[in-house]
Amino acid sequence: MRIAVDAMGGDLGPTVIVSGALQGARAFGVPVALVGRRSELEPLLTPDQTAGADVVIVDAPDVVSMDEHPAQAARRKPNSSIAVALREVKERRADAMVSAGNSGAVMAAALLVLGRVPGIERPAIASFLPSTHGRTLVLDLGAVADPRPQHLVQFAQMGHVYAERVLGINAPTLGLLSNGEEPTKGNQLVQEVYPLLAQTSGIDFRGNVEGKDVMRGVVDIIVTDGFTGNVALKVAEGVAAFVGDALRSELTATVPRKLAALVLRPALRAVRARLDYSEVGGAPLLGVDGAVVIAHGRSDAKAITNAVGVAQRAAEQDLAGAIRAAARAEPATTGGDAGMAAGRGASD
Amino acid sequence: MRIAVDAMGGDLGPTVIVSGALQGARAFGVPVALVGRRSELEPLLTPDQTAGADVVIVDAPDVVSMDEHPAQAARRKPNSSIAVALREVKERRADAMVSAGNSGAVMAAALLVLGRVPGIERPAIASFLPSTHGRTLVLDLGAVADPRPQHLVQFAQMGHVYAERVLGINAPTLGLLSNGEEPTKGNQLVQEVYPLLAQTSGIDFRGNVEGKDVMRGVVDIIVTDGFTGNVALKVAEGVAAFVGDALRSELTATVPRKLAALVLRPALRAVRARLDYSEVGGAPLLGVDGAVVIAHGRSDAKAITNAVGVAQRAAEQDLAGAIRAAARAEPATTGGDAGMAAGRGASD
Numbered sequence: 001m002r003i004a005v006d007a008m009g010g011d012l013g014p015t016v017i018v019s020g021a022l023q024g025a026r027a028f029g030v031p032v033a034l035v036g037r038r039s040e041l042e043p044l045l046t047p048d049q050t051a052g053a054d055v056v057i058v059d060a061p062d063v064v065s066m067d068e069h070p071a072q073a074a075r076r077k078p079n080s081s082i083a084v085a086l087r088e089v090k091e092r093r094a095d096a097m098v099s100a101g102n103s104g105a106v107m108a109a110a111l112l113v114l115g116r117v118p119g120i121e122r123p124a125i126a127s128f129l130p131s132t133h134g135r136t137l138v139l140d141l142g143a144v145a146d147p148r149p150q151h152l153v154q155f156a157q158m159g160h161v162y163a164e165r166v167l168g169i170n171a172p173t174l175g176l177l178s179n180g181e182e183p184t185k186g187n188q189l190v191q192e193v194y195p196l197l198a199q200t201s202g203i204d205f206r207g208n209v210e211g212k213d214v215m216r217g218v219v220d221i222i223v224t225d226g227f228t229g230n231v232a233l234k235v236a237e238g239v240a241a242f243v244g245d246a247l248r249s250e251l252t253a254t255v256p257r258k259l260a261a262l263v264l265r266p267a268l269r270a271v272r273a274r275l276d277y278s279e280v281g282g283a284p285l286l287g288v289d290g291a292v293v294i295a296h297g298r299s300d301a302k303a304i305t306n307a308v309g310v311a312q313r314a315a316e317q318d319l320a321g322a323i324r325a326a327a328r329a330e331p332a333t334t335g336g337d338a339g340m341a342a343g344r345g346a347s348d
Numbered sequence: 349m350r351i352a353v354d355a356m357g358g359d360l361g362p363t364v365i366v367s368g369a370l371q372g373a374r375a376f377g378v379p380v381a382l383v384g385r386r387s388e389l390e391p392l393l394t395p396d397q398t399a400g401a402d403v404v405i406v407d408a409p410d411v412v413s414m415d416e417h418p419a420q421a422a423r424r425k426p427n428s429s430i431a432v433a434l435r436e437v438k439e440r441r442a443d444a445m446v447s448a449g450n451s452g453a454v455m456a457a458a459l460l461v462l463g464r465v466p467g468i469e470r471p472a473i474a475s476f477l478p479s480t481h482g483r484t485l486v487l488d489l490g491a492v493a494d495p496r497p498q499h500l501v502q503f504a505q506m507g508h509v510y511a512e513r514v515l516g517i518n519a520p521t522l523g524l525l526s527n528g529e530e531p532t533k534g535n536q537l538v539q540e541v542y543p544l545l546a547q548t549s550g551i552d553f554r555g556n557v558e559g560k561d562v563m564r565g566v567v568d569i570i571v572t573d574g575f576t577g578n579v580a581l582k583v584a585e586g587v588a589a590f591v592g593d594a595l596r597s598e599l600t601a602t603v604p605r606k607l608a609a610l611v612l613r614p615a616l617r618a619v620r621a622r623l624d625y626s627e628v629g630g631a632p633l634l635g636v637d638g639a640v641v642i643a644h645g646r647s648d649a650k651a652i653t654n655a656v657g658v659a660q661r662a663a664e665q666d667l668a669g670a671i672r673a674a675a676r677a678e679p680a681t682t683g684g685d686a687g688m689a690a691g692r693g694a695s696d
Contacts, residue, residue, distance in 0.1 A: 120422045142527055143363040145535040179578035187493040187575040211582025228537040228576055230527035234559025239587040242563040250615035260611035267598035267605055325501055
């Protein structure tokens with residue numbers, strides 16, 4: 001077992017990524033391969049930093065920037081840290097790959113290097129939103145902005161496998177994100193997907209759920225198109241940040257409040273932790289033929305550490321193999337085209 | 349000036365609606381007409397309740413329930429409290445109408461009774477999400493689940509008029525909700541709407557905004573389709589409720605925390621107030637030929653009071669007239685059909 005980490009990706013630079021990856025190697029006892037420019041990475045691997053971590057460097061001369069066109073970057077930079085890390089997985093020198101880089105480029109390169117799982121026409125980005133019962137798995141969060149109905153059925157199948165295999169949820173329940181609970185509610189896509197999900201075997205479809213249900217944990221998995229999923233995730237992040245800022249300004253407005261806030265610091269920290277997306281670390285890219293974990297572009301070291309843990313579990317549980325088996329059991333309802341407009345729908 | 353209030357609508361029943369409406373009449377010094385079953389409403393109008401309020405009852409024998417099919421209810425119940433209240437506006441006995449009832453039915457009935465403003469093909473529900481700079485106006489929040497590109501252009505024009513006229517925002521800025529800031533991001537609808545908005549005169553289009561920008565107040569108005577808008581609003585409500593619950597449970601976990609929380613009660617209340625949707629009260633239905641304000645189905649008395657205030661301002665500023673003028677200045681980009689699938693996209 002080895003996790004390949006794209007050491008050049010992410011807004012905060014290689015120092016933060018390397019620090020998080022090494023901490024992950026120690027915390028989970030898993031070897032890591034840091035992929036990137038050897039000349040930049042070697043100085044970061046002081047004996048102090050690497051103590052207790054099994055780590056190697058895999059040289060990759062090119063870097064994909066955050067604003068590069070995803071599909072073009074994937075095609076024109078076969079020696080980017082993203083592509084080289086993916087080849088480590090493809091050629092079995094690593095079991096999973098983590099990147100906080102340009103997520104569209106990661107997706108496009110993953111499709112080029114690893115390919116899709118047979119029976120899955122579009123990959124999906126899956127991650128968690130906090131809920132009163134723990135966490136709700138939501139997919140797709142931005143891989144496919146305009147999916148067709150059968151793609152959402154495949155998302156549901158992949159979400160089911162991920163929830164059961166990697167998250168250990170027994171018989172996970174699944175809902176379709178809509179603008180009302182009734183089966184007649186929804187935009188055209190949702191109204192076409194609803195009956196398809198109702199007749200898909202191997203999943204436990206509970207009907208439509210609303211935006212407010214995401215945090216209420218009424219189902220374990222919520223399926224949606226990548227556009228709506230991305231907006232929903234970022235609205236949730238935005239509200240959480242807004243509340244955090246509002247609390248900070250209110251709780252420091254007077255001296256008595258500041259003192260009381262001191263007493264409450266652990267309580268407030270606990271609330272913040274429940275909303276902290278770095279606790280999740282990374283979102284698996286489901287449907288590509290290998291374990292790929294996309295971390296937030298703004299990932300700090302803790303987020304990268306947690307992403308290494310997510311990657312390790314995905315590899316251990318042979319996520320891609322399990323998805324292949326599920327897709328084989330329930331073939332896609334229509335053929336569809338096999339092309340992949342990775343660049344357009346992809347998002348950070 | 350008189351505001352017609354649908355006294356039968358809302359989850360909490362006539363007692364709450366009447367109480368909120370009377371408080372609105374007192375607070376804003378505006379006469380109200382309570383529309384509903386006279387036999388049920390008269391007992392609620394004790395001298396104590398009506399003191400200082402200019403109030404009449406307008407009898408309406410029928411009631412539309414929350415789960416009734418919107419378009420059918422609008423057609424089959426011409427004497428519902430919703431339809432009668434709208435006729436008060438149509439026939440100039442009232443200047444605006446407020447309902448916390450079945451919002452789809454309100455929309456369908458408003459289209460039947462009042463009709464559309466010439467040049468506006470679809471109405472839109474507009475409301476606020478809290479932001480660091482105050483509030484962001486978001487539309488559509490559920491009137492039209494699958495709008496066509498020119499409908500979003502009309503939403504932008506209506507949002508501009510509402511922000512300028514009713515909210516008093518000078519030269520409001522406007523963004524298009526997307527899954528990334530770059531002009532190339534978005535689903536197909538967003539990518540078609542972007543260039544149309546860029547060439548629409550009379551609005552200040554600032555490009556794409558993301559879900560997290562809603563709360564950051566980067567623009568005054570955010571335009572989106574009714575499906576995504578509804579999901580975004582409800583996710584925001586859900587996160588706010590989640591944080592409220594988490595704070596409550598953490599702050600009462602120990603005795604010292606409880607004591608500290610007592611000191612902070614005003615601070616926490618201030619944060620909650622900033623997230624409280626009852627402070628907003630009601631969302632105007634823009635694009636119908638008259639002032640119609642849709643209140644949340646779960647509206648309490650305070651929300652109804654505030655909705656009466658929103659309705660008063662919409663009527664005072666002649667919102668429908670201003671939208672008519674804006675639509676005339678900038679004709680819709682294509683003709684489109686004039687039919688209205690109110691029932692399908694509508695949502696609470």
